[in-house]
Amino acid sequence: MDEISARRKMLFAGAKFSSVLLANGDAAGGVAANFAYFSGCGVDGAYLILKKNKGVLYTHEMNIRAAKKLSHYPAKLFGKKPFVDVKKAAGRGKVGFSSLEMPAVGYLALRKKAGLKFTDAMGKMFEVRGKKSPAEISKLAVSAKIARKILEDLDPWQCKTEEELACRLKIAALEAGAEISFEPIVATGVNSSMPHHTPTGKKLGDAVLVDFGVKMDGYCSDFTRCYFRRRGMKEQQSYSKCISVFEEILEGLPNCKMGNGVAALSASLLERHGLPKLPHAIGHGIGLEVHEYPHLGKRSVDTLGPGTVLAIEPSAYFSGYGVRFEDMVVCTKMGWKKI
């Protein structure tokens, strides 16, 4: 079975819905990940309606030719009453949708005008997407390889400011034939104590934190490296501890069956190394989106197993500075390893 059909089968296995509706909005807003994953394309202004054994993609005249060319499922033109088309395709049963991806405006209109009976299928979609196929793992490995190489080759002090370095990274991603998977974080000095710092015109000091990843063929990578211009800085000592924590998490992952297990393991390792508690999760699943299934929060019961790909990011934030080490790992039948 082809990969897109296999995804649909997994989505409907044991499902409490008889159809699924996925929307892809304005092109300027980027492609909705679930839509792309289950349709195999990124046609904008479109609805994908899936049933257990088939699917159909509706779009406007402007995009119908692209849809016919790119969509895995037959592409149809909206009639004069799009809501009638949608209702007909979705049927009378429960309609699964992604509550995270669909804006309230679409949810409300489809419920009212098409009379759809929605049930949230976001969790199920994330779960399906969380188990990466060999083809997806290959793409993630390529994405990881490109980002790692850029970060390895990087000499931050060839740039003067946080903003300049962030720009350099974005150009490097493009030159490598990729794009960025998120706006790079470049933080120096006290700015590095803010995990999601936005790069400023601040001059680079002797320690620089860079959180960067690329998107290649739709798949994201996500890494953090810290750079030090001098030896023996306190920042470097904390950073070394983060790297040790990362290595120990990797060793301990085979014993983690769910996200909460990774959270507990990480919390104890950070404490053992004398590092403060984290203000964010220890990491996250990664794939078509930078942050996806499984969550690694302390209450997460998201499961880990072959096909799981994670970004793990042990960090330490103090009032004057912060450090973080982040790398990507994959679970294969042979165990966990760096991807």
Add this chain to the structure above:
Amino acid sequence: MDEISARRKMLFAGAKFSSVLLANGDAAGGVAANFAYFSGCGVDGAYLILKKNKGVLYTHEMNIRAAKKLSHYPAKLFGKKPFVDVKKAAGRGKVGFSSLEMPAVGYLALRKKAGLKFTDAMGKMFEVRGKKSPAEISKLAVSAKIARKILEDLDPWQCKTEEELACRLKIAALEAGAEISFEPIVATGVNSSMPHHTPTGKKLGDAVLVDFGVKMDGYCSDFTRCYFRRRGMKEQQSYSKCISVFEEILEGLPNCKMGNGVAALSASLLERHGLPKLPHAIGHGIGLEVHEYPHLGKRSVDTLGPGTVLAIEPSAYFSGYGVRFEDMVVCTKMGWKKI
């Protein structure tokens, strides 16, 4: 009065809501435009709650320092029960929200868990944002200038394929200190007959359509140019007609009070020049987002006036090729002109 406060005043003028709630989600998804516009910042994982005379921004521990530094309104840390905080700040009256920006998951949770009585304020927000201040017009002019220059300097045939040219444009945006406002469209040959074509590895032919804009200081530009390697091509003749239509629309804009007026004017001009009907609107408002108020569809009653900034894009699509000319215009007290 400062600009952010003035925006709040406009939002509440004659409003049917007593508070407004705006969310900004995961950093990886980009900043929600209304959140940025009304808060003055892009802190992620945050709620902005506005009342007629004040506002407050709630966020998580991870972002509280950035929020305190960047938010126009006081930044507070979510307590143990975030929904209680939100409810307290929003009060018992109707809560305006943006149905386009808020995902269904947030809408449903806030309604259920915080008991909020939502009313859609999306239209009002778009209307406020549609009237650009002098400071915003200056930023849009800078954004337009950068994109125009890049397109003027462009020699498409220094690149081999659509994808390569798209990449070159993205790098040019970054080198100019900006970023792209949307994924560039580069289309050659039959691909140009699809308005939202995604660049492929197709080799550039003798006619190339480029739809490109930058984002600078948060503000977007959006232009389309067609390039011809030879003289006397039929594509060039159609393109010249599009430019004429553009110039005539610009002359006619003073007589257009609403979006539907621009649509009607354009339809008659396209017909007069012997060009086919458009499969998309003749243009759109532009600002923090590429597509915003006013809409220019044939049923649009969105108003035009001083402070309106538009991208106007007369086009012609045939089965074998397509052409489009797009440029940006602003309405000042002195009338309409290119921005």
